[in-house]
Amino acid sequence: MLIKVAHPFPIKPSEITPEVVHADRRRFLRQAGLATAGAALFGYGPAKSVGAEAELAPLNVARKSEMAGGETVTPYADITHYNNYYEFGTAKEDPSRNAGRLRTRPWSVVVDGECEAPGHIDIDDLLKPQALEERIYRHRCVEAWSMVAPWVGLPLADFLKRFRPTSKAKYVAFETLYDRQQMPETARGVLDWPYREGLRIDEAMHPLAFLSVGLYGRVLPNQDGAPLRLTLPWKYGFKSIKSIVRVRFMERQPEVTWNKMAPDEYGFYSNVNPAVDHPRWSQAQERRLGELFKRKTLMFNGYPEVASLYTGMDLRRFF
Numbered sequence: 001m002l003i004k005v006a007h008p009f010p011i012k013p014s015e016i017t018p019e020v021v022h023a024d025r026r027r028f029l030r031q032a033g034l035a036t037a038g039a040a041l042f043g044y045g046p047a048k049s050v051g052a053e054a055e056l057a058p059l060n061v062a063r064k065s066e067m068a069g070g071e072t073v074t075p076y077a078d079i080t081h082y083n084n085y086y087e088f089g090t091a092k093e094d095p096s097r098n099a100g101r102l103r104t105r106p107w108s109v110v111v112d113g114e115c116e117a118p119g120h121i122d123i124d125d126l127l128k129p130q131a132l133e134e135r136i137y138r139h140r141c142v143e144a145w146s147m148v149a150p151w152v153g154l155p156l157a158d159f160l161k162r163f164r165p166t167s168k169a170k171y172v173a174f175e176t177l178y179d180r181q182q183m184p185e186t187a188r189g190v191l192d193w194p195y196r197e198g199l200r201i202d203e204a205m206h207p208l209a210f211l212s213v214g215l216y217g218r219v220l221p222n223q224d225g226a227p228l229r230l231t232l233p234w235k236y237g238f239k240s241i242k243s244i245v246r247v248r249f250m251e252r253q254p255e256v257t258w259n260k261m262a263p264d265e266y267g268f269y270s271n272v273n274p275a276v277d278h279p280r281w282s283q284a285q286e287r288r289l290g291e292l293f294k295r296k297t298l299m300f301n302g303y304p305e306v307a308s309l310y311t312g313m314d315l316r317r318f319f
């Protein structure tokens with residue numbers, strides 16, 4: 001994420017952009033064969049051995065769906081070393097360095113608000129009886145880089161329905177863990193913690209909305225949002241909140257982190273839309289990690305099946 005210079009935060013666009021360019025150049029050199037690519041990992045093309053991550057527990061995946069138009073899947077090493085997870089630092093390599101401190105067991109998620117069966121659910125109780133699914137999705141960051149990742153998890157709707165939302169549940173709000181000891185970077189006050197996100201209930205119930213618990217057939221590495229995160233392929237990446245501890249059904253639209261911080265720059269909906277630029281840069285194109293040339297960004301990131309959610313809405317106003 002890029003933060004307005006006018007904001008009193010310790011990071012400027014000028015600090016981030018060179019990092020993006022630098023990382024892309026490194027990847028290009030690697031792809032061009034000037035650096036050694038590692039052996040294929042789980043059959044998805046080249047990836048480096050990534051130490052601890054490669055030892056993460058395998059998941060039992062019952063079904064696999066390719067949902068990225070047959071595009072090349074981004075190497076595991078890139079997906080896990082080029083992250084946004086500000087609780088562990090604002091540079092792209094910070095989460096892979098620092099998120100090792102996050103303890104993902106025991107872990108439970110509190111679900112409450114406008115529902116008939118509020119409660120909490122232990123991550124292991126959620127996973128044990130669950131037939132997990134793998135989905136290969138495109139992932140487009142608002143900063144105009146993108147990737148393709150094989151997530152493992154379950155439809156968000158399946159999770160939400162367990163708690164029997166009432167007719168008053170018009171929205172769903174999500175919260176990340178906020179623990180200063182495990183997340184010392186939160187002491188810097190870069191964002192207003194805990195990280196919060198939200199969806200309209202029909203968006204949350206859409207079959208594409210996914211609750212990820214794994215990546216490349218194994219449990220999620222911490223830097224990618226272990227033990228569970230949202231994956232919303234038609235929205236900018238910041239909607240895909242990581243390490244969720246709380247879900248609340250609400251009658252009113254919840255406050256969400258980036259919109260609260262910079263409402264002119266980050267809307268509540270945040271659908272990928274090449275026709276609506278960010279106030280400070282174009283959204284018409286994107287750079288896929290590992291590729292030298294930019295490519296055109298697709299409306300809803302190439303998932304037109306969500307368009308009916310927004311019929312009649314002015315997507316410039318509700319951006």
Ligand code: MTE
Pocket residue numbers: 001079082083084085086087140141142176195223224225236237238239240241242243
């Ligand atoms: N969730 C939390 N809790 N904190 C964050 O800083 N960053 C968001 C999103 N979820 C973020 C978060 C942003 S800006 C993006 S682009 C995606 O996570 C990045 O996911 P990835 O690192 O797995 O690619």
